[in-house]
Amino acid sequence: MRRSEFLRAVADEFGAQASSLVSDLVLPSFGRTAAEALDAGVPPREIWLALCDETDVPADRRYGAGRLEPRR
Incomplete structure (x- = not known):
């Protein structure tokens, strides 16, 4: 996960x-x-997962968060 992906995941x-x-x-x-x-x-x-743990984000919304949809 890149910093930009982290920030996008947190915003989303x-x-x-x-x-x-x-x-x-x-x-x-x-x-x-x-x-x-x-x-x-x-x-x-690591920060994203710690933030998810601390704020009780469900597991199904943790992985792959912040990634953009692939271009077609």
Whole structure:
């Protein structure tokens, strides 16, 4: 997962709350916010899964999130 895919997945899942969650919610597994973890070089996929765990996102909406539909 790339950073852009992470940000798209967060926006798709959380809508208007996305930026607040990324910048304000401290993820216990990292001891920092998602934004801080990204800046520290933590892989976006790990941050996405930690954010999903913390906010109870169902498993069927976690994998493949953030990817664009393939071009036809």
